Amino acid sequence: MVEAETTPGERAVARCDMLGEPPFSDDVGLLYRPWLGPGFIATVEAISNWMRQAGMTVRQDAAANLIGRYEGSTPDAPALLFGSHLDSVRDGGRYDGMLGVIAALEVVAGFHERSERFPFAIEIVGFGDEEGSRFPVTMLTTRAIAGVLEEDDPVAAFAELRDVDGVTVEQALARAGLTPRGMTAAKRSRNDILAYVEAHIEQGPVLEAEGLALGVVSGIAAQRRFEIRLHGMAGHAGTMAMSLRRDALTAAAEMVLAIERIGVAGGDRDGLVTTVGSLRTWPGVTNVVPGNVTFTIDARAGTLATRDRAVEEILAALKEISERRNVGIEIIPRENLNPSPCDPGLMALMETAVEDVTGQPARVLVSGAGHDAMIMARFAPIVMLFIRCEKGISHNPAEAVLSADVDATISALGRFVRLFAEDHSRTQGSQFS
Structure with missing residues (x-):
């Protein structure tokens, strides 16, 4: 049924909807997908299959983050990294975090269908724990990739954090064959990542109030x-x-x-x-x-x-x-x-991409919500694209998006990649390396 949808945006929305039901949720009747829970494991398996269909190689790192890689024209080239999170709050919506991962996947699928490659690789990361909905600390797995895990939380401290059932982080990781100390091995080399891009529903009412599908984020509160x-x-x-x-x-x-x-x-x-x-x-x-x-x-x-x-x-x-x-x-x-400003150069490219796709100047706005990007900003230059959501509702089963807006998102992200490639070629990567 999902594959029968006629546009990338419709397919992306259908996939997010599918992932909002058991076995991709730990609860029946509401969406709850905590890190390392049964729903999370099933979700990783489903998205891994979609990534392979899109021409990507797939792996999970030492923090259980899901990573798909679409090779560039040069093997082992640094990557332009797209990402957002796979976990959800209890009784959450279907598009928070997940839509950013699935939209990026549609971008790569389009490149794969056209046999289109770039001087850099494209990677998509589905972060395991952004919300902190299982353990009382957020973005543990994002911190692992950015290499700031121990800087923020000593391993001995976060390893003993417990969920509502009394299960510790260490015990949850052990069930997945992982360890708290081993999570530090998820750290990426700065030389391997050119920049980080995250598409996310706005979680606010500004874009809908102004009749706009997309917005470019200037920074995170x-x-x-x-x-x-x-x-x-x-x-x-x-x-x-x-x-x-x-x-x-x-x-x-x-x-x-x-x-x-x-x-x-x-x-x-x-x-x-x-x-x-x-x-x-x-x-x-x-x-x-x-x-x-x-x-x-x-x-x-x-x-x-x-x-x-x-x-x-x-x-x-x-x-x-x-x-x-x-x-x-x-x-x-x-x-x-701390506040996390987006990179001005990347913002300029994203604003151009949005204007090229929508025919309107890009609306620039601040994010009051936290995102994986605010941790990744400590590791690499970042840029974010906001997607209109109905009434600005988020962290709520009433979350809703328009498939036409998601189509615009996928087009804008694809246009951004091409603009980034042009800029990368002109500067030989010096601006973002």
């Missing part, structure tokens, strides 16, 4: 993430007096509202947003005052100064609330990601 652990005193809900309670959940509730208030007070200041996305109570039963609560904080802004100012205000508020309510607090830093 700065992020800070924390895990907060509160320690009160559990007790019987019927006998513990209100005045004597050390209720971790009511303390957490006040903290959540303080985090929201600080984000709202920032207004549109450099795109500041603050979010509590996860909250867990213990023991979590009806007739017991909660003794322990764990929740997360995600703070983002277009500049470090705005982000860090908000984080300082948030942490001060949390400490004041915990002291006043006599509840212990642990503040555990989980992520610290």
Whole structure:
């Protein structure tokens, strides 16, 4: 059925839709594809077959990232690397991350059908863990490829991180025949990669509001993430007096509202947003005052100064609330990601490609969402292409795209490769090496 679709865009959308169902999801009735889970393994197998059909050689690296390679006119030449992620959040959408991988695959399939080669290879990487939906840290496998895994998280620390079922990173990797220490072997040589390109749904409403199919990203916002652990005193809900309670959940509730208030007070200041996305109570039963609560904080802004100012205000508020309510607090830093600007030269090529395909000047915009590209920017020059999504909805089963927009995406990416090849030939690779 998938192969009967009439355009590359329709085929790409159909493939993403297919990958949104079991066995490509770990849950029935919703999409959940965590790194190294059964759905992830099945997805790798399916995309590997499509990559081979597109003339690519296929492998998985020491971090379980999927990598397809389309050789250039010169064997073993450096590669122009396309990528995005294969994992999903729980009850997520079908196009977040996945569409970037599948659209790039369609680009290569077109080159293969025309026997078209370039002075460089083209590689596509499906990153295993961008979302952090299984373990409480994001982009582990992207960090491995970029060679910054140990710089960000000592192996001994991330190896012991646990998912909700108590499985550690080390145990999950062992089931795949891999090890945390071995993940560092996924590091790519800087000399082997010319640049990194990522297509992704916008996850925002700007392109749809302006009637545009595509946009070029100028950079990715700065992020800070924390895990907060509160320690009160559990007790019987019927006998513990209100005045004597050390209720971790009511303390957490006040903290959540303080985090929201600080984000709202920032207004549109450099795109500041603050979010509590996860909250867990213990023991979590009806007739017991909660003794322990764990929740997360995600703070983002277009500049470090705005982000860090908000984080300082948030942490001060949390400490004041915990002291006043006599509840212990642990503040555990989980992520610290700087703003990631896209490469001006690559942006210029992508803007030209978008204009050539759509007939309109390219809309340039900042990404408030994090992407694999923000880690890859520490390793190679990056560029991103945004694709319109319905109502800007993402991380939600209501995610939707137009197949015509995906056709435009595939055409723009193909045009970008040709423009990159022309520029590469003129400069003999000096601009991007």
